[in-house]
Amino acid sequence: MARRLVLFALLLVALAGCGQAAPDLPLYRAIAEAPAPTTTTTAPAQVAADSYSHPDAWTVADPNVQLDGPPYHIAAVTVPRIGIYDSPTAAAPRMVMSNKTEHGLDRVFLIAGQDNGRLKVLLPIRPNESVGWVQPSDVNIQELNYWIKVSTSGHSITVGNATQLLMQAPAAVGTGGTPTPLGVFYLTEVVRPVWQPYLGPYAFATSAHSNVLTSFMGGDGMVGLHGTDAPGSIGRAVSHGCIRIGNADITKLAMMLPLGTPLIVG
Missing domain, CATH: 2.40.440.10 (L,D-transpeptidase catalytic domain-like)
Structure with a gap:
């Protein structure tokens, strides 16, 4: 319960920072009409090679990640490029990701907790269950039940x-x-x-x-x-x-x- 209250408080801070209500969930249901890629892929989509960069392999994973829900919470990126920290206290981001997916949809992260005023989020990269931390001011937080x-x-x-x-x-x-x-x-x-x-x-x-x-x-x-x-x-x-x-x-x-x-x- 305390965790949900903290997330709700962070949601209010994020909304206050942007000066408007968070978008409704249907905005995150957009479907891309994907053109044929130049190279055949085995999966429907993937993070574009230039949409994130980091100096070496990401090593922060949480194989014991626990989700508190439903309801769950997602973080929709609201800045052009978002800094991803490798700890809740890191002084600078270790990785940067764009606010759009390969096919131009809004990038979202699934929130797995919070610490030191930052949101702990699952990342769409290797290794599986990689986690990072983002600033609440860089995202809109939404609740979902699915x-x-x-x-x-x-x-x-x-x-x-x-x-x-x-x-x-x-x-x-x-x-x-x-x-x-x-x-x-x-x-x-x-x-x-x-x-x-x-x-x-x-x-x-x-x-x-x-x-x-x-x-x-x-x-x-x-x-x-x-x-x-x-x-x-x-x-x-x-x-x-x-x-x-x-x-x-x-x-x-x-x-x-x-x-x-x-x-x-x-």
Whole structure:
């Protein structure tokens, strides 16, 4: 409860700093009409190579990250480029990220806590469950109630909010050799992948990355949640790590879920 009160207080500070109300959640449900990329990628979207920079590999991860929700909280970047600190007390940012995703959607982070006046957020980079700290004045904080849980052993996906289950459906997950990574992640982008029909009508990018594949078909091994042109694969362990669901199901989620929605894979 104290944690939620602190986040609420930070929300008020952030709103006071920008002088206007935070945007409604539908702004974070925008869907990109993605053009065909020059290089085929295995996932629906990924952080553009020039959208963040850091001097060496990020080493701050929290494999025991705990989310206090629902409700959960997301941080939508409001400055052109946001500084990411590698500790709540670091004097200067170690990394900078743009306020837009590869396909031009608003960049959001899933908030995992706060410390020393900074927000602890999950980052969409390697290693999995990387965390950093951002200044509340650089973001708008929003509350959301949606969540996604994927069972790799049960080959299923469950979606809900604070009061009810909204979907339970079979899902295809990674094979034994290229498993879907386990952990706490979030949705970072959603596109209509018209250049790759095998991804179905919609595809979410996530903050998760394969623990086996560092690159694949031009991508960086980012794990997607998408539809499929092979419905017979649903409910089986057949992918390179991505999560596949039926096209009707992914369409429903694309219309429903805001970016920043937690994705818990177990």
